[in-house]
Amino acid sequence: MPVRRRPLTLVGIAALCGGLAAVSLVATPTAAAPNQKAEAAATYSNPVVQGYTIDFPDPAVIRGKDGVWYGYATGGPHDEQGTRGSSYKIGKSTDLVHWTEAGDVFNASNLPAYAAPGTGFWAPDVRYLNGQYLLYFTVPNTTTTTQGFDPAIGVATAPHPAGPWTPKAEPLIPARPVGGGFDTTIDPALFTDTDGTHYMYWGGYGTGLYVVKMSPDGLATVGEPKHIASSRFEGPNVLHRDGWYYLFASSANCCAGPTTGYTVFVGRSKNPLGPFVDRLGKTMLESRTGGTPVIAPNGNKWIGTGHHSAATDVSGEMYMAYHAIDRNDPWLDVSPGFTMRPMNLDRLDWIDGWPIVRAGLGASESGEKAPIAVGQIDDRFDDAAATKGRFVEVLGDLANAGPDAQSGGFGKLSGQYALALTKKNVSDSDVRVEADVRSGANGTVGVVARAGEPLGGVRAVIDAKRKQLRVETFVGGHVQSKSAPIPDGFDYGAWHVVALQARGRTVTADVTDARLADPWAEVSLKVPSRLDRTGRAGVTATGGGEVDNFSANPLYEPVRKVVPAPKPGKVDKAFSDEFNGGALGAGWSWVRDADPEAVVTGGEFKWPTQIADLVGDGTPSLLVRDQPTGNFTIETKLSIDLGVDTVRNYQQGGILVYVNDNEFLRFDIVAVEKTRIAEFGKETIFQGRRSWGGGVVGPPGETTWLRLVHTLDPKTGEHRYRAASSLDGKTWVWGLTWTLPANVTPKIGLTSQASLQGTTDQFGKALSQFDYFRVSRP
Structure with a gap:
């Protein structure tokens, strides 16, 4: 809606500013130096569940209306000896970085009726919707069949995040037959749009990701699902930001112990139904699947x-809670092969319209700034004396009430107009003020920022009578107002979060169920320059209202630049080959017999895919050469005729880093089912067991440029190789890093292999065409 300006009226602004003239008569504010920053934040180390559990996969987190954070995870052991575990874990935390046990979702008395005996439960998603907590969950083995892995998605409800949880009698999304088996009906995630429509996203490897509309109560699907992402993805999650819908999803193997290459990707759309497109303009649904990396293994101890x-x-800063694997301790002590996946937490930056963890640094190990869980001014309304010490009542009354079954103590605003301001200024003009609120059928309730002398301030309120979220400013005798409609289905008598952020002259507000980036409404307003100042925060209502979990804090300072990407140096001709002659240049050698079909012709090295795969016990021919000492970059330009949308498993070609047949890295363009991916994989022997896994980089094309950047770890001497791919040789997508031990001397080279016999019979061998092999030095 348009910005409105009107003269000062009692009805329009008494609750915000009409009483501010009396503030100085009530209490003298405690001044704060302009732009004074908050005290240095505490630090933390990953994994954040250490001391609580060694395994917390597929985490879903929410802040309850009691002000405590709750986390939910796929079932598994609590200790490495496997002496204690849970089918479905609940943890709790007051600060997101120290977690303790809060119980279990299911026990013998409340198991879903359609869950097969002994099944575990996977990949939860938790929401709060109009006064009720909803937990969506995966049942991997149901009573639909006796064959196993016939997964379905269920839903349970609870009055409190710790339960008790009551599952619905029937699955939300039943097992879906596909061919002779069942689709991967797993990994649910709910999303609420600004028109009030709820959507359920789900899916995984097999046929990919889907979305379907949901009923207003979130307990039933409506209509037919839509396919939105390829079979490369699982674990969807959707966030709404700056007019875009962002679809996050994980890709590659989740649970391969020391070779787990799991990576989170994102695409965005102007519509919650897609299409979701990455930074290169590639959709997440097409065969040469798109997706922009958000976090990938970075070469430290964290993989997967x-x-x-x-x-x-x-403070408004966003964090990603995700699982990861310690590559030095990936398996249970008593069960090698069972991959432990504790929960990590890291900052999620938004740079140039795209999310990326720690500006591209990826998972942290230690010494990170902790989230700000308690505001510079903070009140949970459990202590009346503390509330009285923090707030001054300008109009009406603010009293402590409760306990409420969901929130404990809360604040009750009464009187025709009610306004309570903090006695202290927030120390910075850039500020975030938020609170859980609920109102009467015809009233308003919300939060205030930048209030002070001369008369003026900013407020964001839910207006139940007008069904809108409204931001209002007052300065110099005039009100400026902008609103957004709150859609049908919103329960004004249930707790919701109103958050008001002011950065410079831009003020934004949104209303959500539980701060999960799926707003019912959001609005932004440009404020007069005189309101770009420090001031007090507060709560306000007309016709009565209730507030809880109030916080006012300096607004976070966004990270605006990604970490610079590596750049290649000068080409070292001694380790390179332009393939301009009629034969391979000096320095090449073959592991096993030379492949007679591999030839240099027309300025390219052309090599048909072999019917042999180095992974496992395969013995294909390999073309290798010595790698230089120190840091360097390998690059090749590869064209390979894999087509699209056909199953050509697993034809591939690309770059090889080779120690022996059980210790190598392979960066290939490969056909996997109907998708085509740039896969960077690793095979190694760990604790006497062979392990293979891979991660995915950028989308491939008919021609794809591949890079591996080699560095030496300055502390351990380990070899690190970071992968990047490009569709034009200019714009690069940077992906995961694999390591090799310090005490080995790898070879580098090329590979073209892994065509199954059936694939070769049907399509013939794919042809890998390498335009050059270049090694550059800093």
Whole structure:
């Protein structure tokens, strides 16, 4: 709606500013120096569940109306000896970085009726919708059949995040037959749009990701699902930001111990139904699947970084809660092969319209700034004396009430107009003020920022009578107002979060169920320059209202630049080959026999895919050469005729880093089912067991440029190789990093292999065409 300006009236602004003239008569504000920053935040180390559990996969987090954070995870053990575990875990935390046990979702008395005996429960999603907590969950083995893995998605309700949880009698999304088996009906995630429509996203490897509309109460699907992402993805999560819908999803293997390449990708759309497109303009649904990396293994101890949810602290900063694997301790002590996936937490930056963890640094190990869980001014309304010490009542009354079954103590605003302001200024003009609120049928309730002398301030309120979220400013005798409609289905008598952020002259507000980046309404307003100042915060209502979990804090300072990407140096001709002659240049050698079909012709090295795969016990021919010492970059330009939308498993070609047949890295363009991916994989022997896994980089084309950047870890001497791909040789997508031990001397080279016999019979061998092989040095 348009911005409105009108003269000062009692009805329009008494609750916000009409009483501000009396503030100085009630209490003298405690001044704060302009732009004074909050005290240095505490730090934390990953994993954040250490001391509580060693395994917390597929985490979903929410802040309850009691002000405590709750986390939910796929079932598994609590200790490495496997002596204690849970089918479905609940943890709790007051700060997002120290977690303790809060119980279990299911026990013998409340198991879903359609869950097969002994089944676990996977990949939860938790929401709060109009006064009720909803937990969506995966049942991997149901009573639909006796064959196993016939997954379905269920839903349970509870009055409190810790339960008790009551599952619905029937699945929300039943097992879906596909061919001779069942689709991967897993990994649910709910999303609420600004028109009030709820959507359920789900899916995984097999046929990919889907979305379907939901009933107003979130307990039933409506209509037919829509396919939105390829079979490369699982673990969806959707966030709404700056007019875009962002679809996050994980890709590659989740649970391969020391070779787990799990990575989170994102695409965005102007519509919650898609299409979701990455930074290169590639959709997440097409065969040469798109997706922009958000977090990938970075070469430190954390690998398998994926399946996440998002959390926002009281400064407005967003964090990603995700699981990861310690590559030095990936398996249970008593069960090698069972991959432990504890929960990590890291900052999620938004740069140039795209999310990325720690500006591209990826998972952290230690010394990160902790989320701000308690505001510079903060009140949970459990202590009347503390509330009285924080607030001054300008109009009406603010009294402590409760306990409420969901929130405990809360604040009750009464009187025709009610306004309570903090006695202290927030120390910065850029500020976030938020609170859980609920109103009467015809009243308003919300929060205030930048209030002070001369008369003026900003407020954001839910207006139940007009069914709108409204931002209002007052300065110099005039009100400026802008609103957004709150859609039908919104329960004004249930707790919702109103958040008001002011940065410079831009003020934004939104209303959500539980701060999960799925707003019912949001609005932005440009304020007069005189209101770009420090001031007090507060709560306000007309016709009575209730508030809880109030916080006012300096607004977070966004990170605006990604970490610079590596750049290649000068080409070292001694380790390179332009393939301009009629034969391979000096320095090449073959592991096993030379492949007679591999030839240099027309300025390219052309090599048909072999019917042999180096992974496992395969023995294909490999073309290798010595790698230089120190840091360097390998690059090749590869064209390979894999087509699209056909199953050509697993034809591939690309770059090889080779120690031996059980210790190697392979960066290939590969056909996997109907998708085509740029896969960077690793095979190694760990604790006497062979392990293979891979991660995905950028989307491939008919021609794709591939890079591996080699560095040496300055502390351990390990070899690190970071992968990047490009569709034009200019714009690069940077992906995961694999390591090799310090005490090995790898070879580098090329590979073209892994065509199954059936694939070769049907399509013939794919042809890998390498335009050059270049090694550059800093």
